[in-house]
Amino acid sequence: MTNRVKGFTVTLQRDIREDDFQRIKEAVEMIVGVEHVEPSIVTSADFVVRQRLKHDITRNILKVIDETK
Numbered sequence: 001m002t003n004r005v006k007g008f009t010v011t012l013q014r015d016i017r018e019d020d021f022q023r024i025k026e027a028v029e030m031i032v033g034v035e036h037v038e039p040s041i042v043t044s045a046d047f048v049v050r051q052r053l054k055h056d057i058t059r060n061i062l063k064v065i066d067e068t069k
Contacts, residue, residue, distance in 0.1 A: 015042050 010028070018039065025037045 016024075018041075021039050025039070028034055028037045
C-alpha cells in the first residue's frame with residue numbers, strides 16, 4: 001500500500017513582497033490537484049529566530065578559529 005500526500009510546503013530563499021508572491025501563487029494554483037495556496041507572512045518572531053541563528057553560527061565559527069590557534 002502506498003502513502004497519500006495531502007499537501008506540501010515550499011520555502012523561499014528569501015522573503016519577498018506580497019505583491020511579488022501573487023505571480024508565484026498563480027503559477028502554483030495552475031498545477032493539477034492544487035486547491036489552495038496561502039502565503040506565510042513574516043513576523044517579528046521570524047526576525048528573532050534569524051538573529052539567534054546568525055549569532056550561534058558566528059559564535060561557533062569564532063570558536064573553531066580560536067581552537068585552531
